[in-house]
Structure formats: C-alpha cells, structure tokens
Amino acid sequence: xxxxxxxxxxxxxxxxxxxxxxxxxxxPDGSILFRLRAPEAQRVQIDICGEKYDMQRDDNGVWSGQCxxxxxxxxYYALIVDGVSVTDPASETxxxxxxxxxxxxxxxxxxxxxxxKDVPHGKVSTVRYYSQVTQSWRELCVYTxxxxxxxxxxxxxxxxxxxxxxxxxxxWMQQGKTDIILDNLIAxxxxxxxxxxxxxxxxxxxxxxxxxxxxxxxxSELIDNVIPFIDKKFRTLADREHRSMxxxxxxGGQSFYIGLRSLETFSAVGIFSTGMFGGINGAxxxxxDKEVPGLLSNxxxxxxxxxxxxxxxxxxxxxxxxxxxxxxxMKDNGLEVVFESFAGDHExxxxxxxxxxxxxxx
Amino acid sequence: xxxxxxxxxxxxxxxxxxxxxxxxxxxPDGSILFRLRAPEAQRVQIDICGEKYDMQRDDNGVWSGQCxxxxxxxxYYALIVDGVSVTDPASETxxxxxxxxxxxxxxxxxxxxxxxKDVPHGKVSTVRYYSQVTQSWRELCVYTxxxxxxxxxxxxxxxxxxxxxxxxxxxWMQQGKTDIILDNLIAxxxxxxxxxxxxxxxxxxxxxxxxxxxxxxxxSELIDNVIPFIDKKFRTLADREHRSMxxxxxxGGQSFYIGLRSLETFSAVGIFSTGMFGGINGAxxxxxDKEVPGLLSNxxxxxxxxxxxxxxxxxxxxxxxxxxxxxxxMKDNGLEVVFESFAGDHExxxxxxxxxxxxxxx
Numbered sequence: 001x002x003x004x005x006x007x008x009x010x011x012x013x014x015x016x017x018x019x020x021x022x023x024x025x026x027x028p029d030g031s032i033l034f035r036l037r038a039p040e041a042q043r044v045q046i047d048i049c050g051e052k053y054d055m056q057r058d059d060n061g062v063w064s065g066q067c068x069x070x071x072x073x074x075x076y077y078a079l080i081v082d083g084v085s086v087t088d089p090a091s092e093t094x095x096x097x098x099x100x101x102x103x104x105x106x107x108x109x110x111x112x113x114x115x116x117k118d119v120p121h122g123k124v125s126t127v128r129y130y131s132q133v134t135q136s137w138r139e140l141c142v143y144t145x146x147x148x149x150x151x152x153x154x155x156x157x158x159x160x161x162x163x164x165x166x167x168x169x170x171x172w173m174q175q176g177k178t179d180i181i182l183d184n185l186i187a188x189x190x191x192x193x194x195x196x197x198x199x200x201x202x203x204x205x206x207x208x209x210x211x212x213x214x215x216x217x218x219x220s221e222l223i224d225n226v227i228p229f230i231d232k233k234f235r236t237l238a239d240r241e242h243r244s245m246x247x248x249x250x251x252g253g254q255s256f257y258i259g260l261r262s263l264e265t266f267s268a269v270g271i272f273s274t275g276m277f278g279g280i281n282g283a284x285x286x287x288x289d290k291e292v293p294g295l296l297s298n299x300x301x302x303x304x305x306x307x308x309x310x311x312x313x314x315x316x317x318x319x320x321x322x323x324x325x326x327x328x329x330m331k332d333n334g335l336e337v338v339f340e341s342f343a344g345d346h347e348x349x350x351x352x353x354x355x356x357x358x359x360x361x362x
Numbered sequence: 363x364x365x366x367x368x369x370x371x372x373x374x375x376x377x378x379x380x381x382x383x384x385x386x387x388x389x390p391d392g393s394i395l396f397r398l399r400a401p402e403a404q405r406v407q408i409d410i411c412g413e414k415y416d417m418q419r420d421d422n423g424v425w426s427g428q429c430x431x432x433x434x435x436x437x438y439y440a441l442i443v444d445g446v447s448v449t450d451p452a453s454e455t456x457x458x459x460x461x462x463x464x465x466x467x468x469x470x471x472x473x474x475x476x477x478x479k480d481v482p483h484g485k486v487s488t489v490r491y492y493s494q495v496t497q498s499w500r501e502l503c504v505y506t507x508x509x510x511x512x513x514x515x516x517x518x519x520x521x522x523x524x525x526x527x528x529x530x531x532x533x534w535m536q537q538g539k540t541d542i543i544l545d546n547l548i549a550x551x552x553x554x555x556x557x558x559x560x561x562x563x564x565x566x567x568x569x570x571x572x573x574x575x576x577x578x579x580x581x582s583e584l585i586d587n588v589i590p591f592i593d594k595k596f597r598t599l600a601d602r603e604h605r606s607m608x609x610x611x612x613x614g615g616q617s618f619y620i621g622l623r624s625l626e627t628f629s630a631v632g633i634f635s636t637g638m639f640g641g642i643n644g645a646x647x648x649x650x651d652k653e654v655p656g657l658l659s660n661x662x663x664x665x666x667x668x669x670x671x672x673x674x675x676x677x678x679x680x681x682x683x684x685x686x687x688x689x690x691x692m693k694d695n696g697l698e699v700v701f702e703s704f705a706g707d708h709e710x711x712x713x714x715x716x717x718x719x720x721x722x723x724x
C-alpha cells in the first residue's frame with residue numbers, strides 16, 4: 001500500500017464528494033483543488049462559475065488544478081477532457097444545465113439555516129402522477145413536515161415551488177435543501193408547517209418564452225393536473241388562502257404569470273431572480289400591467305387578494321437592476337410588494353435564502 | 363434551422379435519456395446507437411456490460427458508435443474519452459460502480475411487472491436519520507404503499523432491502539423500480555401491502571469482507587439504528603413475524619449473515635446473486651454451518667423460525683453454480699430453501715424479478 005498522502009493544511013473534502021473521495025478539496029481561502037486521472041488526455045480543465053482553469057499533468061497521468069476562491073454556496077461545475085465537458089467521477093451529480101452536473105458546496109460562515117440539526121425532520125417523497133398535458137406518467141417531489149406522519153388529522157397549507165431553466169423537480173429538494181430549510185424554520189417556530197410541492201415544468205419542447213401564451217401548457221400542468229392530484233393525495237388545506245407559489249429564474253417568471261394571474265388559486269407569490277423583467281430577453285420595457293392585467297392600474301384589487309408578494313434577486317446577479325426598477329414601478333403604482341436582495345450571483349445561495357425569507361412571510 | 367434528421371427505422375430513444383435527447387437509441391435487434399460531440403478528442407469508446415466499442419468521428423466532430431445487441435434490462439454504461447471513463451451527458455445518472463454512471467433500459471417483451479400502470483401508486487421517501495455507527499446524519503429510502511396515506515390506522519410489515527457493492531440506498535428505488543413492482547403486485551392482490559426500507563450499507567471504508575466480523579458495523583447500523591428509527595417514524599408491525607430482509611450481491615451476503623443470524627429480528631430472508639458462496643473470493647468451501655451456526659446441523663430450528671428462505675441467481679451469472687451447490691447442501695441437510703434462477707447476468711433484471719418473486723412468498 002502506498003504511503004497515505006498528506007493533504008494540504010486546512011483543506012477539507014467537499015461534502016458533495018461521493019465514495020469517500022479526497023478531491024475536490026476546499027482550501028481555507030475558498031479556492032478548490034481538483035484531481036482527475038487521465039493519462040492519455042492532452043488537456044484537462046476545470047469549468048466552474050463561468051471560468052475555465054487549466055489542470056496540470058503529473059508523471060502518473062493524474063491531473064491537478066485549482067480554481068480561484070469561490071463565494072459560499074452551491075456551484076455547478078464540469079471537467080473538460082480534450083474539449084468534452086464531463087462530470088467529475090468524484091462528485092455527486094445534480095440535474096442542471098439540461099444535464100447531470102457535478103457540484104461543490106461551500107459552507108457559509110455565520111449562518112446555520114442549511115445545517116442538518118437535531119430537530120424533527122420531515123421527508124421528501126417522489127410521487128408519480130399522470131399528466132393530461134404530456135399524456136404520460138411523470139414524477140414530482142413533495143416535502144411533508146415531521147408532524148405530517150404523527151398527526152393524521154392535521155391538514156397543511158401548500159407551497160408550489162418551481163426550479164429554473166435546465167433544472168427539474170429535483171432541484172429545490174437536492175440543490176435547494178428545501179427540507180433542511182423548512183425543518184429548521186418549523187423547529188424554531190418561524191414558519192407555518194407547510195407542504196412543499198416541486199413540479200417538473202419542462203412540459204414543452206422549448207421554454208415557451210416569457211409571454212402568457214408560452215406559460216399556458218405549464219399553467220395547465222400545474223393548476224389542472226398537479227394541484228387536484230396533490231389535494232387528493234395529501235392532507236392539504238385546499239383553498240387559495242392556504243396555497244402559494246414561488247420559483248427561481250424561469251420558475252420566477254412562471255410565478256409572475258401563473259401565480260399573479262391565478263389569484264383564485266394562490267394567495268401569495270414569490271418571484272426569485274427572474275430575468276423576465278429585462279436583462280435576458282431584452283424585455284426592459286415589459287408592460288407588466290398588460291402581462292398581468294391591472295397589476296399596476298388596479299393595484300388595490302391585487303393588494304386585497306395577495307397576502308404576500310415577494311421579489312428577490314442576488315446582489316451580484318445582472319438581473320437585479322431590472323428587478324429593482326420593476327419593484328419601484330410597482331410601489332409607485334401602490335402595489336404592495338417586498339423586495340429583498342442577498343449576496344450572490346444567479347445561483348442557489350440567494351434562492352435558498354429567498355425560500356427561507358418567503359416561508360417566514362407566509 | 364438544419365433539416366430534421368431522419369432516425370434509423372424502428373429505433374427509439376432510450377427511456378433513460380434526459381432533456382429529450384434522441385441518442386442513445388435502441389435498435390429493433392437490441393443493439394444501441396450512441397453519439398457524442400467531441401471535436402478535439404482522439405478516441406471515443408462505448409463501455410457497456412464489460413465490452414468496449416470504438417466510436418467513429420464525422421466531419422463535424424460528432425462521434426457515433428453501436429454496441430452489440432443487449433439482453434433486456436438495465437445496463438450501466440460509460441463513454442471513454444481519450445482514456446477517461448465518463449458519463450454520457452444525454453443519460454440520466456445512477457449511483458453504481460462507486461460513482462454516478464450512465465445507463466440504458468431495454469424493455470423485456472412479454473412481461474409488464476415493470477410498467478407504470480393506472481393502479482394506486484405508493485411513494486418513495488428520502489428520510490434523514492442520525493447514525494451512531496457513522497456518527498453522522500445519513501439518508502435512507504422508504505417505499506410506502508398507496509394505502510399508507512389513506513388508511514391512517516393501518517400498520518404494515520417491513521422489508522429491509524440491500525443494494526450491491528458500489529451502489530447505495532437509491533439503487534433499489536431507481537435502478538430496481540421497487541415502487542412499480544410493489545404497486546403492481548399489490549394492485550393484483552399478489553403480495554401483502556409492505557413498507558420497503560433501503561439503507562446505505564457503505565458504513566465502513568471497505569466492504570468488511572464476507573465474514574461475520576466484517577458484517578458487524580452494518581449489522582449495528584441496520585438493527586440498532588435503522589430498525590428502531592423506522593419503527594418509530596412509520597406505522598410498522600414491529601415484530602419479527604412482520605419483518606424480512608433481502609439483498610443483491612453484497613446485500614445478499616449481508617442478508618445471509620445478518621438476516622439468518624438475527625432470527626429474533628427477521629422471519630424471512632432473500633439472498634440474490636451473492637458471490638459469497640464462491641466464485642468471487644474463492645470461498646468455494648465456505649463452511650456455512652460455521653458462518654451461520656447450526657444452519658445445516660440444526661436445520662429444524664431454522665425451519666421453525668424462517669417463514670421464507672429464497673436464494674436466487676441470474677442464469678448467466680458465474681455465481682450460479684456455487685449458489686446451486688450451496689442450495690443442494692442446504693436441502694441435503696433438511697433446510698427448507700427455495701431456489702429460483704432468472705435469465706440474465708449479474709445485473710438488475712434478475713434482481714427485480716427476485717424481489718417480485720420474494721414479495722409473493724411473504
């Protein structure tokens with residue numbers, strides 16, 4: 001047996017590693033060391049958060065590389081082997097970017113809302129349902145609080161939560177750590193015990209675009225298929241007063257359109273890091289009063305019906321200015337809206353915090 | 363937009379593809395077409411079921427290849443890019459071989475026990491628990507039948523089911539399709555409504571080997587940690603009469619040792635495709651009467667306590683002769699054991715059928 005390798009001082013294996021792999025390793029400064037055995041490859045790179053880093057080959061054909069310090073949170077990454085972007089065999093995989101991706105998790109100092117604690121734990125179930133929209137069996141994920149199984153007479157409010165583009169129904173449960181966030185908030189008495197349902201919104205070939213017509217297939221999936229199924233399968237409080245919707249990025253756009261245009265179904269809406277207000281499709285002058293009829297011109301009606309309207313964005317996300325502009329426009333027209341920003345780019349850490357914040361407002 | 367490509371006649375996209383990828387594709391003869399875009403790579407191969415196949419590059423840098431016809435069932439595979447074994451970005455990933463792997467699923471004609479049908483569906487939950495063995499929070503998977511949520515007074519028998527080497531607690535639920543198998547059997551009235559618990563047995567650095575001492579850490583994990591947790595968290599029938607254990611390959615070895623040596627805990631045991639009886643570790647002369655004290659010399663006591671002892675193996679699995687030999691030895695000594703073999707090698711299709719068979723015996 002070869003001598004046990006000495007690891008760089010202060011470094012730790014990433015919590016997202018599988019099969020007890022020592023690499024990738026987090027360095028004290030937030031940079032990450034990667035390794036890959038690839039004796040025959042000509043070039044190997046790390047691809048993380050929009051930057052590529054060359055790795056160096058040693059005499060045994062093992063490539064090593066280090067990326068710049070990364071901010072806290074969850075970052076997708078890939079390794080590039082002779083031009084092909086692949087997952088790292090040392091990493092757990094997560095569905096993002098339209099494929100399974102590797103990822104690292106950098107703990108954030110001073111916050112503990114993402115830590116698994118010795119509190120009552122809910123569970124995340126994968127459930128099958130038949131969709132009339134896709135004419136096929138599909139899966140969705142459901143978080144139920146710890147008391148759901150011990151309190152068979154209790155009924156619960158439901159939050160419908162949506163992933164971003166290139167992700168699916170697993171995103172909020174795996175990348176988002178929804179169950180940990182809810183378990184901790186519930187244990188602290190900071191939010192209501194709530195069922196959280198995560199639906200796969202990839203029901204059409206394309207995204208359908210940020211317009212009402214493009215939202216219709218998923219609106220039907222969610223409102224005509226999923227909600228009746230959930231209200232039958234789970235002990236829900238099956239009325240608008242106890243039903244809310246939120247989502248990130250593409251899911252934020254869906255929450256804007258479907259949530260705000262379906263107030264007979266939802267009473268609270270959260271829109272996280274949407275690019276819909278401009279910055280992505282160049283829709284800087286989106287007429288939100290037309291897209292959601294009367295949202296500005298008849299703000300009072302929305303104020304009466306909406307218990308919560310939360311808009312959030314990462315502080316380093318290029319989408320933030322457009323979100324701020326639209327929030328100002330809403331406020332100028334008398335619409336009651338809360339805006340929050342969190343450190344981070346277009347990534348999971350601000351989205352986790354958005355959920356954490358939204359849950360406390362419900 | 364380029365003209366829509368014509369697909370080979372009679373071919374279909376694999377059901378394990380993600381993001382609507384057209385490749386890999388199943389051909390009518392059971393062979394599979396693969397593709398990968400890799401303009402800079404020097405060599406790309408398919409690696410499936412122990413065979414490698416060279417892929418060919420076209421002028422656009424897209425590599426294509428075809429493997430030999432494959433038998434029905436679930437097959438892990440990888441693509442090899444300049445010597446590095448990687449997942450196919452077009453495939454869903456599954457934890458096997460100690461890493462996330464790509465896989466294809468070839469439907470078996472004439473059987474429908476793996477089809478999602480319009481019957482009441484149970485659900486698969488991911489649950490966190492604290493392990494005193496690993497001193498950490500861990501996850502396990504639990505299947506609960508459809509009636510579990512509609513019948514809050516009903517209590518259920520429990521099957522503890524174990525994955526193979528290089529796999530984890532997700533294996534039986536994802537690769538194994540446990541929920542579909544149980545949903546269908548329950549709907550047909552062919553098995554009892556049963557909770558199925560799949561624990562991650564990777565509690566030690568190595569496998570511990572096929573000896574009793576090597577089994578002790580996982581025995582403690584299962585019997586001292588998991589079972590009391592499940593009996594508290596779920597509505598179980600918490601006695602030996604209603605508790606069984608089975609597993610595949612490494613999990614079959616665990617079922618042999620832990621199941622048969624813990625008849626105060628379990629009343630039925632299933633051992634699927636174990637290599638423990640020889641063929642892998644050269645343990646052809648394993649003294650099973652010593653390993654499970656009295657199993658042969660005091661067979662009557664085991665017959666009295668064991669409601670079911672099922673041993674199975676794939677007919678093309680090199681382990682089958684050793685399994686048959688041990689079954690004969692058991693029968694010669696008066697131990698009541700059922701042996702079944704199913705078409706297939708050391709793969710998931712015989713394991714799914716073993717579960718399907720075992721459930722009907724319980």
